[in-house]
Amino acid sequence: MTLKQFTFNPFGVNGFVLGNDSGDAILIDPSASNEREEAALSDYLEKSGLSVKRLLNTHLHLDHVLGNAFAARTYGVAPEAHEEDAFLLDLQEEQSQMFGLPLREPSPALGNYLAEGDTVEIPGIRLQVIHVAGHSPGGLAFYCEKPGTVNGQEDVPPLLFAGDILFAGSRGRSDLFGGDEEALVSGIKSKLLTLPGETVVFPGHGPMTTIASEKRWY
Numbered sequence: 251m252t253l254k255q256f257t258f259n260p261f262g263v264n265g266f267v268l269g270n271d272s273g274d275a276i277l278i279d280p281s282a283s284n285e286r287e288e289a290a291l292s293d294y295l296e297k298s299g300l301s302v303k304r305l306l307n308t309h310l311h312l313d314h315v316l317g318n319a320f321a322a323r324t325y326g327v328a329p330e331a332h333e334e335d336a337f338l339l340d341l342q343e344e345q346s347q348m349f350g351l352p353l354r355e356p357s358p359a360l361g362n363y364l365a366e367g368d369t370v371e372i373p374g375i376r377l378q379v380i381h382v383a384g385h386s387p388g389g390l391a392f393y394c395e396k397p398g399t400v401n402g403q404e405d406v407p408p409l410l411f412a413g414d415i416l417f418a419g420s421r422g423r424s425d426l427f428g429g430d431e432e433a434l435v436s437g438i439k440s441k442l443l444t445l446p447g448e449t450v451v452f453p454g455h456g457p458m459t460t461i462a463s464e465k466r467w468y
């Protein structure tokens with residue numbers, strides 16, 4: 251598979267494009283907030299010969315859904331996320347005011363709900379859906395247990411796209427809409443820190459880390 255990370259919008263959200271050998275792609279939080287960022291995403295997809303099949307959101311805070319309208323319109327896909335975060339799409343204007351993030355075009359409604367234990371699959375790429383509430387009620391992490399060859403590198407360890415649940419050296423805040431510190435910590439401990447230590451974690455903001463290096467904080 252191929253893996254490309256983009257860091258978009260004033261909040262520095264990490265978005266990802268996962269591509270397979272047949273030219274299918276999964277987008278995770280492609281939160282482009284202006285024409286330059288939209289062009290960076292669409293140019294990459296075009297040059298790589300990738301066609302978008304799925305649009306996943308780790309959660310529905312505004313900074314993570316800013317590119318949903320563009321991606322949905324351009325690639326004919328609907329966003330997918332956890333049902334318990336769906337209320338946040340009704341609060342995009344409020345979030346825009348609160349975070350000081352301009353809202354150019356609201357995200358369309360979810361086309362599919364993802365829940366704990368679901369898998370999102372395109373040929374050659376299989377993501378397991380892990381639900382950890384606490385940063386937002388419907389926070390999701392996507393776990394790729396066997397990525398195989400990634401960007402030409404063989405035998406890559408498992409990958410975890412952690413959204414704002416887990417960051418390098420910290421975790422997401424729990425004082426926003428529906429946040430819950432206790433649920434967040436217990437979800438991280440029981441569902442994320444139990445993954446193999448070599449798992450490479452791609453958080454929704456900031457640098458990569460591994461499960462082994464985050465374990466020491468808990």
Ligand SMILES: [Zn+2]
Nearest residue numbers: 309311385414
């Ligand atoms: Zn968030």
Ligand SMILES: [Zn+2]
Nearest residue numbers: 311313414454
């Ligand atoms: Zn965020």
